[in-house]
Amino acid sequence: MQKSWDVVVIGAGVAGGLAAYDCARRGLTVLLVEKRSFPRWKVCGCCFNANALAALTAVGLPDLIGDQGGVPLDQVRLGWNGSSLNLALPGGWALSRERFDQALVHAAEAAGATLRFQTSAVLEQTSASERVVRLRPSGGAPAERVRARVVLVAAGLQHQVLASSDHSRLRIAERSRVGAGCFINDDDDVYASGVIHMAIGRHGYVGLVRREDGALNLAAAFDPAALRSAGGAACAADLVLRRAGFAVPRALEISRWQLTPELTRRADVFAGERFLLLGDSSGYVEPFTGEGMAWALAAGAAVAPFVEEAQGAWSGALERRWQQRLEELTVSRQRLCRLLSTLLRQPLATAAVFRLGCHWPEIPERVISALNRDVPHTACSDPCL
Numbered sequence: 001m002q003k004s005w006d007v008v009v010i011g012a013g014v015a016g017g018l019a020a021y022d023c024a025r026r027g028l029t030v031l032l033v034e035k036r037s038f039p040r041w042k043v044c045g046c047c048f049n050a051n052a053l054a055a056l057t058a059v060g061l062p063d064l065i066g067d068q069g070g071v072p073l074d075q076v077r078l079g080w081n082g083s084s085l086n087l088a089l090p091g092g093w094a095l096s097r098e099r100f101d102q103a104l105v106h107a108a109e110a111a112g113a114t115l116r117f118q119t120s121a122v123l124e125q126t127s128a129s130e131r132v133v134r135l136r137p138s139g140g141a142p143a144e145r146v147r148a149r150v151v152l153v154a155a156g157l158q159h160q161v162l163a164s165s166d167h168s169r170l171r172i173a174e175r176s177r178v179g180a181g182c183f184i185n186d187d188d189d190v191y192a193s194g195v196i197h198m199a200i201g202r203h204g205y206v207g208l209v210r211r212e213d214g215a216l217n218l219a220a221a222f223d224p225a226a227l228r229s230a231g232g233a234a235c236a237a238d239l240v241l242r243r244a245g246f247a248v249p250r251a252l253e254i255s256r257w258q259l260t261p262e263l264t265r266r267a268d269v270f271a272g273e274r275f276l277l278l279g280d281s282s283g284y285v286e287p288f289t290g291e292g293m294a295w296a297l298a299a300g301a302a303v304a305p306f307v308e309e310a311q312g313a314w315s316g317a318l319e320r321r322w323q324q325r326l327e328e329l330t331v332s333r334q335r336l337c338r339l340l341s342t343l344l345r346q347p348l349a350t351a352a353v354f355r356l357g358c359h360w361p362e363i364p365e366r367v368i369s370a371l372n373r374d375v376p377h378t379a380c381s382d383p384c385l
């Protein structure tokens with residue numbers, strides 16, 4: 001394999017897949033490395049909002065979700081303590097991560113990127129002009145080293161990619177919840193297609209949505225102690241659904257759940273010597289508003305001009321501009337998301353939100369619209385702007 005690349009992208013999730021595509025279509029040599037084999041399932045609510053679509057449109061992939069059979073979403077049903085609240089959603093889509101992530105890596109490959117699956121990557125030393133990346137294939141084949149002008153670290157929540165000399169540490173928020181998810185084949189039509197069903201409990205919440213193949217996708221966030229005391233994610237989900245007044249799907253009993261580490265975390269800096277962090281690797285907030293993919297896609301769509309600039313000398317100024325750009329794209333929205341999650345942990349506040357929403361649905365609908373408001377994406381090639 002070629003030993004020297006303009007950019008090595010670590011992680012073929014939404015941030016890495018989109019960044020690899022955009023860099024490749026600009027003529028950069030791109031190696032996209034993914035530790036799992038594709039298509040792969042991952043814990044996620046699978047809902048794309050208008051901001052996610054705007055990021056795809058900004059790099060010329062406006063139809064990617066629709067072409068993959070994405071299900072249009074126009075409503076969100078919130079349930080809490082036996083009451084439910086139906087709110088309009090200003091345009092969204094549900095699509096499984098197996099389909100979406102696979103479509104993105106196909107687009108990257110078609111644009112000229114080289115893909116390496118079942119291979120873990122870690123950063124090693126830096127020279128004046130390049131960074132060394134060690135690739136370790138799963139299955140025991142010998143490790144090899146490649147060099148890159150710049151490395152994009154898009155390896156998700158709990159990445160272990162940076163070298164010990166790289167000064168970027170992930171800080172996990174106190175009382176952070178953990179994520180959990182599964183999908184079940186359930187033909188019960190209680191959970192209608194085109195709607196996000198969200199059951200809110202005191203110690204967590206569960207979101208359910210119909211995927212393009214008709215399966216029901218469940219994604220949840222739980223307090224770790226509640227998860228332990230319930231005896232696992234299926235039982236914790238059962239409790240939240242019942243208490244919210246939602247039907248418990250029959251297949252929940254035999255569902256197989258996957259857990260994530262603590263969700264709310266943030267890297268103290270988003271860049272270092274010849275690497276840039278993006279997507280969940282730079283930070284994440286509990287998924288109540290279902291925006292993580294929009295943040296990751298926005299970063300993936302914004303990074304290529306920085307990669308182009310980094311083909312020359314590396315500078316602290318470039319690191320600082322990436323830090324600033326990522327903050328513009330995500331931090332204020334993450335603040336709103338954190339505020340909502342904190343509010344919904346308080347039973348009195350949740351009751352008040354429900355009462356308010358029943359009388360004046362336009363108030364929560366305005367919040368939903370604000371979350372869907374498009375953040376301007378870089379269409380220019382100058383990362384200084």
Ligand SMILES: Cc1cc2nc3c(=O)[nH]c(=O)nc-3n(C[C@H](O)[C@H](O)[C@H](O)COP(=O)(O)OP(=O)(O)OC[C@H]3O[C@@H](n4cnc5c(N)ncnc54)[C@H](O)[C@@H]3O)c2cc1C
Nearest residue numbers: 011013014015035045047121155156179279280290292293
């Ligand atoms: C319960 C839950 C529900 C959610 N619901 C929604 C939702 O409805 N809508 C939404 O927009 N967002 C949602 N999210 C958030 C969303 O899933 C994430 O924000 C998004 O997946 C982040 O994308 P990413 O590309 O940064 O990371 P990921 O999608 O996690 O991709 C990272 C990739 O890197 C690979 N990798 C890791 N380490 C290495 C390595 N060393 N070498 C090579 N490859 C590596 C991993 O295998 C993985 O494929 C939810 C999250 C949770 C936990």
